[in-house]
Amino acid sequence: MSKLPTSTPAPRVYPIIEQFKARYDFPLDTFQIEAAQELLEGRSVLVTAPTGSGKTIVAEFAIFEALDRKLQVIYTTPLKALSNQKYRDLLEHYPEDQVGLVTGDVSVNPGASVVVMTTEILRNILYQNPHRLDSVLYIVVDECHYMNDMDRGTVWEEIIIHAPSHICLVALSATIANAHELAAWISSIHNPMRVIEHRERSVPLNHFYYHEQRLVPVFDDQGEMHPKLQRIATKLKQQKKQAQQQARLQGGKRGGKRPKPDKPAEAQVVEVLQAENMLPAIYFIFSRKNCDDALEHCLDSGMSLTTPEERKLIEAEIKALVQEHPSLKETGPSTENLLLALPMGISAHHAGLVPMLRHLVEILFQKNLVKVVFATETLAAGINMPARTTVISSLSKRTDGGHRTLTVNEFTQMTGRAGRRGKDPVGYCVILGGMYQSPYQTADLIEGDYDPIASHFSLSYNMVLNLFRKLERPEIRGVLQKSFGQYLTNKEVINMSLQMEQKKQALEQIAPSAETKSYIRHLRGQIRTIQKQINRQREIYLQEFDAISRVLQYFRRIKPQGKAWELTALGDTTSHIRAQNDLLISLVLESIDFDELSPVEIAAVFSTLVFEPRRNMNHDLSPCSNQLRKVFKEILYVADDLRYVQEEENIHLPITVEFDFAPLVILWGNGCKWSTLFKFTEMADGDVVRAMRQLLDLLRQLETLPYAPDTFKARIKEAIAAIDRDLIQIIL
Ligand SMILES: Nc1ncnc2c1ncn2[C@@H]1O[C@H](COP(=O)(O)OP(=O)(O)OP(=O)(O)O)[C@@H](O)[C@H]1O
Numbered sequence: 001m002s003k004l005p006t007s008t009p010a011p012r013v014y015p016i017i018e019q020f021k022a023r024y025d026f027p028l029d030t031f032q033i034e035a036a037q038e039l040l041e042g043r044s045v046l047v048t049a050p051t052g053s054g055k056t057i058v059a060e061f062a063i064f065e066a067l068d069r070k071l072q073v074i075y076t077t078p079l080k081a082l083s084n085q086k087y088r089d090l091l092e093h094y095p096e097d098q099v100g101l102v103t104g105d106v107s108v109n110p111g112a113s114v115v116v117m118t119t120e121i122l123r124n125i126l127y128q129n130p131h132r133l134d135s136v137l138y139i140v141v142d143e144c145h146y147m148n149d150m151d152r153g154t155v156w157e158e159i160i161i162h163a164p165s166h167i168c169l170v171a172l173s174a175t176i177a178n179a180h181e182l183a184a185w186i187s188s189i190h191n192p193m194r195v196i197e198h199r200e201r202s203v204p205l206n207h208f209y210y211h212e213q214r215l216v217p218v219f220d221d222q223g224e225m226h227p228k229l230q231r232i233a234t235k236l237k238q239q240k241k242q243a244q245q246q247a248r249l250q251g252g253k254r255g256g257k258r259p260k261p262d263k264p265a266e267a268q269v270v271e272v273l274q275a276e277n278m279l280p281a282i283y284f285i286f287s288r289k290n291c292d293d294a295l296e297h298c299l300d301s302g303m304s305l306t307t308p309e310e311r312k313l314i315e316a317e318i319k320a321l322v323q324e325h326p327s328l329k330e331t332g333p334s335t336e337n338l339l340l341a342l343p344m345g346i347s348a349h350h351a352g353l354v355p356m357l358r359h360l361v362e363i364l365f366q367k368n369l370v371k372v373v374f375a376t377e378t379l380a381a382g383i384n385m386p387a388r389t390t391v392i393s394s395l396s397k398r399t400d401g402g403h404r405t406l407t408v409n410e411f412t413q414m415t416g417r418a419g420r421r422g423k424d425p426v427g428y429c430v431i432l433g434g435m436y437q438s439p440y441q442t443a444d445l446i447e448g449d450y451d452p453i454a455s456h457f458s459l460s461y462n463m464v465l466n467l468f469r470k471l472e473r474p475e476i477r478g479v480l481q482k483s484f485g486q487y488l489t490n491k492e493v494i495n496m497s498l499q500m501e502q503k504k505q506a507l508e509q510i511a512p513s514a515e516t517k518s519y520i521r522h523l524r525g526q527i528r529t530i531q532k533q534i535n536r537q538r539e540i541y542l543q544e545f546d547a548i549s550r551v552l553q554y555f556r557r558i559k560p561q562g563k564a565w566e567l568t569a570l571g572d573t574t575s576h577i578r579a580q581n582d583l584l585i586s587l588v589l590e591s592i593d594f595d596e597l598s599p600v601e602i603a604a605v606f607s608t609l610v611f612e613p614r615r616n617m618n619h620d621l622s623p624c625s626n627q628l629r630k631v632f633k634e635i636l637y638v639a640d641d642l643r644y645v646q647e648e649e650n651i652h653l654p655i656t657v658e659f660d661f662a663p664l665v666i667l668w669g670n671g672c673k674w675s676t677l678f679k680f681t682e683m684a685d686g687d688v689v690r691a692m693r694q695l696l697d698l699l700r701q702l703e704t705l706p707y708a709p710d711t712f713k714a715r716i717k718e719a720i721a722a723i724d725r726d727l728i729q730i731i732l
């Protein structure tokens, strides 16, 4: 190691960091200390490090320091479940009155010193009550790579754009390709941000390829593909060729049908893991049904992974939960099997299960009572549930856009859950082999480059209204210019400007003559085209902004006031609705007469505007009254009106109306049993809970809308009380 030059100043010692260190029984990592120092020097930080490296410590330092200075922290997470977990964690270390939680589901201590919230809630505060943040020192943005989420990514951009500059951001992210680009953008619009990049995993990960009931290391000591695996790869390639030939012969036509992939049976895999002392494991399978099937398969094979003592503990937990929530006995077959399998240490975790049961699985897994969990990808993005081993059953998954290979980010996020810091010296990742997931594909994913974060900034009615609330058009133009989308585009604009400059220089050097005339014209044409492109690119969002403004004006949500625009009462109301169908919801509020409807019927009306079905469902509207069905027709008319105006303006914001969930709201709101619901729907238990909670989220917003009559609000309140019961309820 080279010697440090003697002139290097001694590192500064910050007493507060020393105090902070004393809280832990392990020494802090360099990256954690560096991040803390940056914060103390008043800079924002973007900490990118692999899963399980200890990024949370940086956020904890921010909390520690803010509280020490009698200031506040907002802690954002992308998911309600993560927010709940964070809140519970904080309660273990801080007095109850200092900690708060605000999500679409709950609001506890919203004014506390440390408040955990979902990103959407923070966005609303930034728009509607920015003074709430006057004594906030830090905003923690946990899992900020969510900015890359197609639908929700815009929320992260918006909070970064609108965060007051006295606040430092503590952004925590999984490894991304363009951390420096992201930080440069934030530095340019917010306050200086340093990137703290930590690439090493704290617990190293060993990768294995599962082939014929054996675990073959993917790499040898030199980091090359293991020779054994190379031989397997050749063999698999031949098999694949033969299988394809056979299929061609059988299928008759060219190409034939792709033969079914050969998959090792899950029970066998688990047995191998048990024999190798590699449990507990998270076994990723990208379909709920296949997770359930895997669990059933293990049950049927008579597998048990627990000791008699462990079994007793698990059974006691189950008994307590079922006693408290007897309706759990009425949930579908997935639950039944799960409750049978849990005492054996086997479990499943996916969105089809009610949250209460998912939570039980999480707790039992964290207590090391459950040894294997068959989980869909939702677990990778969700709660903190580290394991010794992760199993990846497939290197591709089905999406709305068809079958595709996993991205490096997705693969790493899942496999990275293996190796618990302080518990396992190494973590294991097992990739199930087969003809259609070759060793080479596996190695490519392990060694591949991370994806960059792109911009998903997008305008909505709610956003435009909130911008009009505070700003006038010239300033709003400035806000749109601050987006990451515009920042990235501006980089392209620089390139285009350079191109244009070159063309102009070329033009200047040509002496006009009969021969050069047409070339000069050609060059001028090119320059004009580039100029037009540049003009368009300089303000990519402005046209859409103006189009949305015209729709808002048409529906009297804004009105001219001198040279500026101001929100009408209807506009103010709309600006408080945080939902995809924001404008449609407010149009329904405006045009439907709710006096004739019962509270639960009112809830059913709004369910049609928040419900997103997973697939086509049964249409059985029999639980809905004629009166209500008449209202449904009116909603279709209102939606059509909006759709027509949007199309005129070439706006593509989604407008969705779905009646299928309304009957369930009527039944549940009127006190039916859990099992009754499933006579009217093929939805999974977990999906029903999710949809009800989404509805409750909207109803809570309606309950506090400005300008809504008190009688309406009182009935919304009644509806909430009728729906928010039993398995629907959130347990913190
Ligand atoms: N310096 C350290 N030494 C030892 N253990 C640590 C250290 N820092 C954090 N840990 C422990 O590492 C574990 C994982 O930390 P943490 O949850 O913060 O990871 P993360 O980087 O946020 O991962 P993820 O990407 O999954 O959110 C925790 O149990 C934590 O207590």
Ligand SMILES: [Mg+2]
Binding pocket: 055, 056, 142, 172
């Ligand atoms: Mg984390």
